[in-house]
Amino acid sequence: MAAAPCLDAHAVQRIRLDVVGAVQGVGFRPFVYRLATEEGLAGFVRNTGAGVTLEVEGCAEALERFQVRLRGDIRPPARIQRLDRCSLEPVRQGGFAIQSSDADGAPSACVLPDLAMCEECRAEVFDPANRRYRYPFTTCTHCGPRYSIIEGIPYDRARTVMRHFAMCPACRAEYTDPASRRFHAETNxxxxxxxxxxxxxxxxxxxxxxxxxLEGAATALSEGRIVALKGLGGFQLLVDARNEAAVARLRERKRRLAKPFAVMAGSIDQALAIAYVSEQEREALMSSAAPIVLLRARGDSPGQLAPGIAPGNPNIGLMQPATPLHGLLLEALGFPVVATSGNRSGEPMAADDAEAFARLAGIADLFLTHDRPIVNPADDSVMRRIAEDMTVLRCARGLAPLVLADPQQDAAVLALGGHMKNAVALGRDGEIVLGPHIGDLAYVESRTAFVHSIARMQQLYGAEAAVTACDTHPDYHTTRLAESGGAAVCAVQHHQAHILSAMAENGISGPVLGVAWDGTGFGADGTVWGGEFLEVEGSGYRRLAHFLPFRLPGGEAAVKEPRRTALGVLHGVYGSALWDSDALRPLLDFGPGEWSMLRSMIDRGVNASVTSSAGRLFDAVAAILKLCQHASFDGEAAMAVEFAAESAAGVHRLPRPVVVSDGEMRCIDWRPMLAEAADACMAGIPAGEIAAGFHHWLADAILEIAWHTGFQQVVLSGGCFQNALLTELAMARLQEAGFEVYRNIRVPPNDGGLAVGQAACAARRMNEVTG
Known part of the structure; x- marks a missing residue:
């Protein structure tokens, strides 16, 4: 019921509120309309390029209640980041209206990620009495496509692909009815x-x-065929998750040998039959982001899933239906499906029909598509519970664009990210906006998507970059693109960017001890870094410690063959005695010719790059313990070591880390640890117990350097910290010792978060120059 109007004309006041945040595409204007009407206030609300502007007029008491309720009653995912107020002269006009959007000025409003189907829409879709019964594109102000369909800001139907679909009288009536959930729902x-x-x-x-x-697609899936489905952010490849032959066929056609497939369960009960789900994980599964959540698979549900979905992996990536289309299909099937990106391994997912038919014709048997275009592709997001927090491993559909507050951002900065797991970021107006995951830029299709993502980010936010930030690696595609552009270039060291990404996310300025561990990053000395301890403050960094370097025989080939890395590490332990040791040869699967060739590489230092990489150290341990000698996807060997450690009955303790000082630089000598690990393996100690000991040794190494350097704040970042066991052990040791520990949670710790760190570094450098 509306509040009584103000009877004292002299008490009437009028204020203007400019609201910045997630306030477009989330039903914020209808929300404001209802609040104002209930409080008996006059005025208007409209979208602008920067957010939402509203003016309200009435009694002082009603205005104050309105402002309290504006913040207190707002419904997620709507979010107010900043609210600026100014007083105006009353205009004495009655009524409250939603006005046409103001498109003047540079666009800077928050672009909302796509939102999974809400419960109200779900109920309508499955209600035979509802006019939207079984309609796969049912949405409202609380759910549906946003980022994937937007063409410009402010967010209005005319600036989305929904402009191609004129509303019928019934939909138009809902759109104009303040009592309707679809009041000003632009996707109606x-x-x-x-x-x-x-x-x-x-x-x-x-x-x-x-x-x-829909019925034909369900029948095809029931018969074991592969269906390419056009979802919110692009095409997915679906197949019966119980059918081993169908899963194997998908692997063969997609050229994905062993990397796990994600699975979509039709309900939370179906998910609970497949995996163990904590309350936090359940909330993530059921959230508006509807991400893939990595869960521990149940061992007591034979027949639920085909073994080929996640070979050798105790976890399963599970997701819930993100759209009515997915919900209807899963309801018709009654069983879970594999739902993997519509691409060949390494490429970006196909987003439009022409691209899908061209690239997926050799994979999919049928295509379930629709006529709503996808303007901005976005793959499925991935999350994992690490140290009690749901941690983003891939920021994409439902989470991106991700907006982070960063007061250092002033002049527009375009950050191009890394070479693998690429994502771009834009810094401006006190924020860093991280775009969705793109993929590996070794592929032409990924580079095309990369250029498209850059153009769309700058267009949507009306920001032409004054500075382009990139990695220092001279051969990255991103580096060459930055150098060929017209903006000033800010090259940021790979591991510094990792640490700055976590610092920006957590709002800390340093100095910090940054522990940056990953597989590969171009080092300032021209070698391959990856096991780094950096002092980071402002835009500067200083290398304080690292792992003892070792050789990678064959260079990049060692990444796909952990056994090569193991050979380089064992040579570091035993020197030339390795070549004459018959005892060590059984640890590694090499023929006589290969052994001779690799010995020549290492002895001569030819095609055997030097690295300090923690990720490669994981590879070496995986090969020595016979967990993974050949890797078919990035991180496979490291994952095998983690899984073995988690399932171990005990821990085989390895010698404590040895820290050697060379002036101000400290080096962690892993040789005593690796020698004991090799001896224990040959002595028959279970590989899992040795792997567990390796994790404890790594956590001890972090604590040891933290003690030596003395920084109160420690930041963990880099791909190695996707490992839940390592992260939790390291955090527990550091926190017990009194250190403050920070890490990536919303920003991926892997290379998908590099652009955030690059944008942060560029802004800080500019501010330091201008004083």
Missing amino acids: ACPDCGPQLALCDAGRNVLSTRGDA
């Missing part, structure tokens, strides 16, 4: 006026449409 549509399904064969021939298309 129904079976009579909205997007429609089509089921096609690989030759683009339409086999069926609408409900028949």
Whole structure:
């Protein structure tokens, strides 16, 4: 019920509120309308390029209640980041209105990620009495596509792909009804006026449409065929998750030998039958982001999933239906499906029909598509519970664009990220905006998506970068692109960027001890870094410690063959005695010719780069323990070591880390530890117990350097800290010793977060120059 109007004309006041945050595409204007009406206030609300502007007029008491409720009653994912108020002269006009958007000025409003289907829409879709019964594109102000369909800011239907679908009278009535959940819902549509399904064969021939298309796709999946489905942010490849032959066929066609597939369960009960789910993990699964959540698979549910979905992996990546389309399909099937990116391994997912038919025709048997275009592709996000927090490993659909407050950001900075797990970021107006995951830039298709992402970020936010930030690696595609552009270039050391990404996320300025551990990063001395301890403050860093360097015979080939890395490490332990030792040869799977070739590489230092990488040290341990001698995907060997350690009955303790000082530089000597690990393996100690000991040794090494350097704040970042066991052990030791520990949670700790650190560094350098 509306509040009584103010009777004292002299007590009437008018204020203007400029609101910045997640306030477009989330039903914020209808929310403001209802609040103002309930409080008996006059005025208006409208979208602007910067957010939302509103003016309200009425009694002082009502205005104050309105402002309290504006913050207190707001419903996620809407979020107020900043609210600026100014007083105005009353205009004495009655009523409250939602006005047309103001598109003047540079766009800077928060672009919302796509939102998974809400419970209200779910209920309508499965209600036979509802006019949207079984309509796969049902949305409201609380759910549906946002980032994937937006063409410009402010967020209005006219600046999204929904402009192609004129609302029917019934939808228009909802859109203009303040009592409706779809009041000013820009994605509003129904079976009579909205997007429609089509089921096609690989030759683009339409086999069926609408409900028949959905039924045909369900039948095909039940028969073991592979279906490419056009989702929110791009195409996914679906297959019956119980059917081992179908899963194997998908692996063969997609050229994905062993990397785990994600699985979509039709309900939370179905998910609970597949995996162990904590309350935090359940909340993540059911959230508006609907990410893939890495969970411990149940061992007591035979027949639920095909063994080939995650070979040798105790975890399973599970997700819930993100859209009504997914929900309807899973409901029709009654069983879980593999839901993997619509691509060949390493490439970005296909986003439009022409691209999908061209790239996926040799993989999918059928295509379930629709006529709503995808403007901004976004793969599925990935999360994992680490140290009691749901940690983002891939920031994409439902989470990106990710907005982080960073007061250092002033002039626009475009950060290009790394070479693998690429994502770009834009810094401006006190924020860093991280775009969605793109992928490995070794592929032409990924580079095309990369250029598109850069253009869209700058267009959406109306920011032409004054500075382009990139990695220091001279051969990265991102580095060459930065150097070929017209903006000033800010090259940021790889591991410094990792640490700064976590510092920016946590709002700390330093100095900190940054522990940056990953597989590969170009070092300031021209070698391959990856096991680094850095002092980081402002835009500067200083290398304080690292792992004892070792050789990688074959260079990049060693990344795919952990046995090569193990050979380089064992040579570091035994020297030339390695070549004459018959006892050590059984640890590694080499033929006589290979042994001779690799010995020549190491002895001569030819095609055997030097590295301090913690990730490669994991590879070496994986090979020595016979857990993984050949890797078919990035991180496979390190994951094998982690899984073995987690399942171990005990811990085989290894010699404590040895820290050697060379002037101000400290070096962690891993040789006594590796010698004992090799001896223990040959003595028959279970590999899992040795792997557990290795994790404890790594955590001890971090604590040892923290003690030596004396910094109160310690930051953990880099791909190695996707390892839950390592992260938790390291954090526990550091916190017990009194250190303050920070890490990435919302920003990926892997290379997917590099652009955030690059943007942070560039802004700090500019501010230091200008004083």
